[in-house]
Amino acid sequence: MNVAVKPVEKFRSNVAVNRFRGKDLLAGTGYWVGVVLLLGFILLPIFWIALTSFKTYQQAFTLDVFFQPILDNYKTIFDDPLTFGPKIVNSLVVGVGTVLIAIPLGMMAAYAFSRFHFRGSNVLLVWVLATQFIPPVVIIIPFFNLFRTIGLVDTLIGLIILDLSIVLPYVTWMVKGYIDSLPVEVEEAALVDGCTDIGILWRITFPLVMPGVIVAAVFGFIACWNEFLFALIIGNRDAQTLQVGFYQTASGPKGIQWELMSATGMIVMVPILILSLLIRKHFVGGLTMGAVK
Amino acid sequence: MRGKYSKFIMLSPAILVLLITTTYPLIYALVISLRNWQLTRSPEPGDWVGLDNYIQAFSDSNFINSVQVTFLFTLLSVSLSIGIGLAIALLVQKKSLVNTILKTLLIFPFAVSPTLKGFSWRFMLNSDYGLFDHLVKAVFPFTKDIIWLSDPFWAMFGLAMSETWGWAPLIALMFVGALGTISPEITEAARLDGASGYQVFYHITLPLLRPVILIALLLKTIFSLKMFDQVVTMTGGGPGNSTQTFNYFIYQVGFTNLDMGYASALAIMLVVFLSIIAYLYVKLLLGKQA
Numbered sequence: 001m002n003v004a005v006k007p008v009e010k011f012r013s014n015v016a017v018n019r020f021r022g023k024d025l026l027a028g029t030g031y032w033v034g035v036v037l038l039l040g041f042i043l044l045p046i047f048w049i050a051l052t053s054f055k056t057y058q059q060a061f062t063l064d065v066f067f068q069p070i071l072d073n074y075k076t077i078f079d080d081p082l083t084f085g086p087k088i089v090n091s092l093v094v095g096v097g098t099v100l101i102a103i104p105l106g107m108m109a110a111y112a113f114s115r116f117h118f119r120g121s122n123v124l125l126v127w128v129l130a131t132q133f134i135p136p137v138v139i140i141i142p143f144f145n146l147f148r149t150i151g152l153v154d155t156l157i158g159l160i161i162l163d164l165s166i167v168l169p170y171v172t173w174m175v176k177g178y179i180d181s182l183p184v185e186v187e188e189a190a191l192v193d194g195c196t197d198i199g200i201l202w203r204i205t206f207p208l209v210m211p212g213v214i215v216a217a218v219f220g221f222i223a224c225w226n227e228f229l230f231a232l233i234i235g236n237r238d239a240q241t242l243q244v245g246f247y248q249t250a251s252g253p254k255g256i257q258w259e260l261m262s263a264t265g266m267i268v269m270v271p272i273l274i275l276s277l278l279i280r281k282h283f284v285g286g287l288t289m290g291a292v293k
Numbered sequence: 294m295r296g297k298y299s300k301f302i303m304l305s306p307a308i309l310v311l312l313i314t315t316t317y318p319l320i321y322a323l324v325i326s327l328r329n330w331q332l333t334r335s336p337e338p339g340d341w342v343g344l345d346n347y348i349q350a351f352s353d354s355n356f357i358n359s360v361q362v363t364f365l366f367t368l369l370s371v372s373l374s375i376g377i378g379l380a381i382a383l384l385v386q387k388k389s390l391v392n393t394i395l396k397t398l399l400i401f402p403f404a405v406s407p408t409l410k411g412f413s414w415r416f417m418l419n420s421d422y423g424l425f426d427h428l429v430k431a432v433f434p435f436t437k438d439i440i441w442l443s444d445p446f447w448a449m450f451g452l453a454m455s456e457t458w459g460w461a462p463l464i465a466l467m468f469v470g471a472l473g474t475i476s477p478e479i480t481e482a483a484r485l486d487g488a489s490g491y492q493v494f495y496h497i498t499l500p501l502l503r504p505v506i507l508i509a510l511l512l513k514t515i516f517s518l519k520m521f522d523q524v525v526t527m528t529g530g531g532p533g534n535s536t537q538t539f540n541y542f543i544y545q546v547g548f549t550n551l552d553m554g555y556a557s558a559l560a561i562m563l564v565v566f567l568s569i570i571a572y573l574y575v576k577l578l579l580g581k582q583a
Contacts, residue, residue: 042458042462063424109304133568137543139318247408269406
């Protein structure tokens with residue numbers, strides 16, 4: 001039977017190939033034109049920032065690609081008055097601090113949501129998901145006034161509290177997805193083997209979902225690192241983050257100094273590009289909250 | 294963890310933090326939106342004014358303008374992101390080494406912070422030394438007199454392009470995942486039956502992509518309505534107030550004019566509007582998981 005069918009299939013596909021050969025050539029050229037356009041579109045803005053960061057003030061206003069690269073910009077932005085060092089530290093503290101609070105709270109809540117169903121649990125879950133869609137400008141108005149009263153304006157703690165409003169619902173939802181995909185049988189087997197409840201969580205469940213937790217943590221950190229509105233309003237001096245420092249560096253008294261904007265831009269961008277490469281397989285699932293895998 | 298109360302013990306810390314950081318501000322904003330509170334005059338909220346702050350909005354030309362601007366921005370950035378995203382997806386869908394590399398590069402623009410997106414596109418579109426400005430004007434000579442960010446329409450278009458730059462590649466990745474689930478036998482069969490490439494795309498690929506397109510559409514709409522950072526670093530709302538989005542307008546009312554009552558009323562309006570779209574999105578999301 002098989003032997004009889006094969007030659008027919010082969011013949012068919014040969015006809016198809018012959019018929020489409022001319023078209024294929026055209027399609028092949030079209031493909032490469034598309035690739036060049038795509039590469040230009042997504043990489044040129046990044047490449048141009050990288051290139052400009054090694055230019056002088058005057059060169060930044062030219063389209064020169066070949067020039068004597070300098071490292072002065074990377075020195076200037078760390079010197080007085082731009083002093084980028086403390087701003088990097090602030091951003092790291094806010095990002096790491098937020099994630100360190102959000103991960104344990106989010107993991108516990110995610111576990112409860114995933115494994116227990118009780119009256120109102122679905123409503124609560126939808127509420128957690130919905131808090132993600134509250135625009136930051138709504139969050140900041142009350143907190144700006146509250147923080148003025150209790151003295152949390154221009155503090156890193158204030159920024160961590162605000163960033164939790166973005167990161168915690170996200171982490172909870174993400175980790176819940178990972179626990180959902182873990183069969184309950186694994187936990188039940190451990191229970192039969194005499195493991196305690198806490199032991200199961202600690203030794204079985206959490207280690208198994210750890211890859212997912214790391215992805216959620218990286219996303220949370222990126223969100224904090226890139227956050228601008230809260231930091232602009234709350235962290236104006238001592239608690240200035242990278243993004244706000246970046247904004248002010250770029251819009252100095254001389255107008256925008258593109259070479260300094262680019263050097264600071266590199267510091268803003270490169271760590272996040274590296275982090276996003278680490279979680280590239282989870283990027284789409286993470287950003288659509290699991291709607292698209 | 295089988296104890297009766299353990300689930301509540303595990304839930305309560307997260308719930309508490311979320312109540313404080315998201316629900317408290319919402320209720321607070323709702324209360325303040327009913328009061329007169331100019332921070333320049335008093336550090337405490339003033340008289341109750343009922344719905345005056347809401348009514349004020351509808352006779353405020355800046356409000357009307359910002360709603361129109363946001364609508365146009367959302368329309369442009371959503372359609373550009375999905376259109377270009379679809380084109381990219383079709384380009385890189387076949388499995389090959391080049392396409393694998395391209396798909397990896399596609400995540401980069403989204404990871405770039407919105408503030409930097411704004412600055413870099415402002416740089417790229419500068420009419421004297423912008424790289425994209427020169428490239429576009431070389432390919433399309435009829436654009437040679439356009440000063441992108443000084444023209445109300447083109448400034449809006451540039452802003453939407455900076456947003457599209459981040460989103461189109463990401464949406465492309467969403468589509469590539471969905472395209473991978475379309476069995477090649479279906480398209481091959483259609484081809485052998487004499488369907489043209491366009492017919493295959495229109496009658497097979499597109500209908501099968503519909504659920505993903507819907508998700509991308511809603512998600513992008515939510516993010517477009519919340520867009521703020523690039524307005525600050527790219528156009529500053531200008532020229533004039535032609536790119537003053539709703540979010541940016543609320544920010545200015547609240548933190549430049551320091552009118553907390555009015556800003557709260559505007560913020561509540563944004564929440565109501567976003568809720569409708571978020572409701573559709575959440576429904577879709579939960580439907581998919583069930």
